[in-house]
Amino acid sequence: MASDVENIATGFKPVAVEKPAITRNIVVPRRHPGRWLAVAVFAILALQIGQAVSVNPNFHWDVYLTYLFSPQVIRGVGWTLLLTVVAMTVAIVVAGLLVVMRDSDNPVLRGIAYGWVWFFRGTPIYTQLLFWGLFAVLFPNLSLAIPFGPEIVSVETKYILTPAMAAILGLGFNESAYLTEIFRAGFNSLDRGQAEAAQALGMKPGKIWMRILMPQAMRVIIPPTGNETIGMLKMTSLVLAVPFTLDLTFATNAISNRLYLPIPLLLVAGTWYLAITSLLMVGQHFLERHFGKGVSVHPTRAE
Amino acid sequence: MNANISEFCVEMQNIHKFYGPVHALKGVDLRVRRGEVCVAIGPSGSGKSTLLRCINQLESISAGRVLLKGELQGYVERDGRFHPLSSGQIAAQRRMTGMVFQRFHLFPHMTALENVMEGPAHVKGWPKEQARKKANELLDRVGLDGFGGRYPGQLSGGQQQRVAIARALAMEPEVMLFDEPTSALDPELVGEVLDVIKDLAMSGITMVVVTHEIGFAREVGNHLVFMDQGQVVEEGHPRTMLASPQNPRTAAFLSKVL
Numbered sequence A: 001m002a003s004d005v006e007n008i009a010t011g012f013k014p015v016a017v018e019k020p021a022i023t024r025n026i027v028v029p030r031r032h033p034g035r036w037l038a039v040a041v042f043a044i045l046a047l048q049i050g051q052a053v054s055v056n057p058n059f060h061w062d063v064y065l066t067y068l069f070s071p072q073v074i075r076g077v078g079w080t081l082l083l084t085v086v087a088m089t090v091a092i093v094v095a096g097l098l099v100v101m102r103d104s105d106n107p108v109l110r111g112i113a114y115g116w117v118w119f120f121r122g123t124p125i126y127t128q129l130l131f132w133g134l135f136a137v138l139f140p141n142l143s144l145a146i147p148f149g150p151e152i153v154s155v156e157t158k159y160i161l162t163p164a165m166a167a168i169l170g171l172g173f174n175e176s177a178y179l180t181e182i183f184r185a186g187f188n189s190l191d192r193g194q195a196e197a198a199q200a201l202g203m204k205p206g207k208i209w210m211r212i213l214m215p216q217a218m219r220v221i222i223p224p225t226g227n228e229t230i231g232m233l234k235m236t237s238l239v240l241a242v243p244f245t246l247d248l249t250f251a252t253n254a255i256s257n258r259l260y261l262p263i264p265l266l267l268v269a270g271t272w273y274l275a276i277t278s279l280l281m282v283g284q285h286f287l288e289r290h291f292g293k294g295v296s297v298h299p300t301r302a303e
Numbered sequence B: 001m002n003a004n005i006s007e008f009c010v011e012m013q014n015i016h017k018f019y020g021p022v023h024a025l026k027g028v029d030l031r032v033r034r035g036e037v038c039v040a041i042g043p044s045g046s047g048k049s050t051l052l053r054c055i056n057q058l059e060s061i062s063a064g065r066v067l068l069k070g071e072l073q074g075y076v077e078r079d080g081r082f083h084p085l086s087s088g089q090i091a092a093q094r095r096m097t098g099m100v101f102q103r104f105h106l107f108p109h110m111t112a113l114e115n116v117m118e119g120p121a122h123v124k125g126w127p128k129e130q131a132r133k134k135a136n137e138l139l140d141r142v143g144l145d146g147f148g149g150r151y152p153g154q155l156s157g158g159q160q161q162r163v164a165i166a167r168a169l170a171m172e173p174e175v176m177l178f179d180e181p182t183s184a185l186d187p188e189l190v191g192e193v194l195d196v197i198k199d200l201a202m203s204g205i206t207m208v209v210v211t212h213e214i215g216f217a218r219e220v221g222n223h224l225v226f227m228d229q230g231q232v233v234e235e236g237h238p239r240t241m242l243a244s245p246q247n248p249r250t251a252a253f254l255s256k257v258l
Ligand SMILES: Nc1ncnc2c1ncn2[C@@H]1O[C@H](COP(=O)(O)OP(=O)(O)OP(=O)(O)O)[C@@H](O)[C@H]1O
Pocket: B019, B022, B024, B042, B043, B044, B045, B046, B047, B048, B049, B050, B051
């Protein structure tokens, strides 16, 4: 050892001059016999289930195929999709407003936002929908008037609060309470320095919300909101309570009651709900990609 | 509005700041002339950040007055009473200052170029092309030509801080405020950021810099302020003050950091 050190110190060059070519290690792929066994077991199971389902006459696949694209069902799909999208839009707008109100300096606005969430989260959606359906009974006329003074305009409630409207408001307002909490969590997850940096640039509060905070909060907000949207899709089957009678579940139920064949029509409804959910999931994927800008570019960096 | 006021770019008169029971600023007076590089030093918790944040109204003051180029900040004074300005008016006043933070606070969802463009394009309302041109010039000026397309997560700390400086400069402020701009950086990155700030100082822009870099204060500063326990204990020219501090608290602090 000591002599080696001396050699280096006196200018001895121990390193080879020529660099050998790199030979990569030969890696033999690991075998996974367990995986193949699992594949075999599940393939056999799938075949058996597939056979049992397709051959079983109780499924009435002919009825399923007849009604899958029947006009009544397609119309139901359209209404269900419409209810989901419009009610969700109402919910997002209201929740956006409530989140800003909850963050405001005005104690009255904060109180209203708090009360709204408390009420709509605290009562069952079915009860709320029944209530919206009965609204026209409670208040036959909607009028704009000076309090205790003369009326300016008056309309019969049933022309404004149609069943479709009642369904949308019922679903939307209920959902807004849950979305408010999701949005709040999203905004709370942001560093306070982001808003301060924008303030220091001289940006006004509205712009700070829209340009700086919202796009960043979206990353946190979108996945649970996607969940809520799928939940909303299924919640539309409750609008019978209003009563609103054009949605998918009502349509398939009506047909199955007529035919005394519930199974194929349940399968029709299930197929369509799955199809819409898949569509929504594709939409969510693209939204997540859009708002992931600047984060997904370098996922290993925690800063 | 008279001559002796507008001579100062920043004027703080008897500022007090309370955070609940914490008395963070205890009657601070500070005057910064146009073109001056004012460096504030002092132990941790002495109120340096608070002082800086009172200048651009990130903190509301509990007592006293802040004037920028003679204009009272945050309030209109009528009949000896203070009437708060609206959030829009406060935002407009903040355009007189640019701020650089210890932890950069770049907008992570925008590229470096978009970060710098944000002020001109969306606060001043410039056309996109003009804002882009300005942003590219500024990135060039801080030595980041060609980095405009990167997101903050793809830049080193020193590069991020230089983008943050460019972002503040893009608003063409009267005064630049720096709050420990190099404290969050690895030692080998401190130099590149200080060089950019030095260049700015040479160009004659008024600055207030909070820093622990005493060498920077001596070399670049022409007004040194020592703060302790919420008060300005001593101020003067950096070279004289660093060489022979008059106040024993200044001397004690300097003996620890030099
Ligand atoms: N948001 C706050 N709430 C309560 N107290 C605060 C707040 N911000 C600052 N303080 C207190 O005010 C005093 C001054 O703080 P400040 O951040 O201005 O100090 P500093 O000189 O910048 O310190 P440092 O060198 O560590 O950054 C400290 O005692 C601190 O604890």
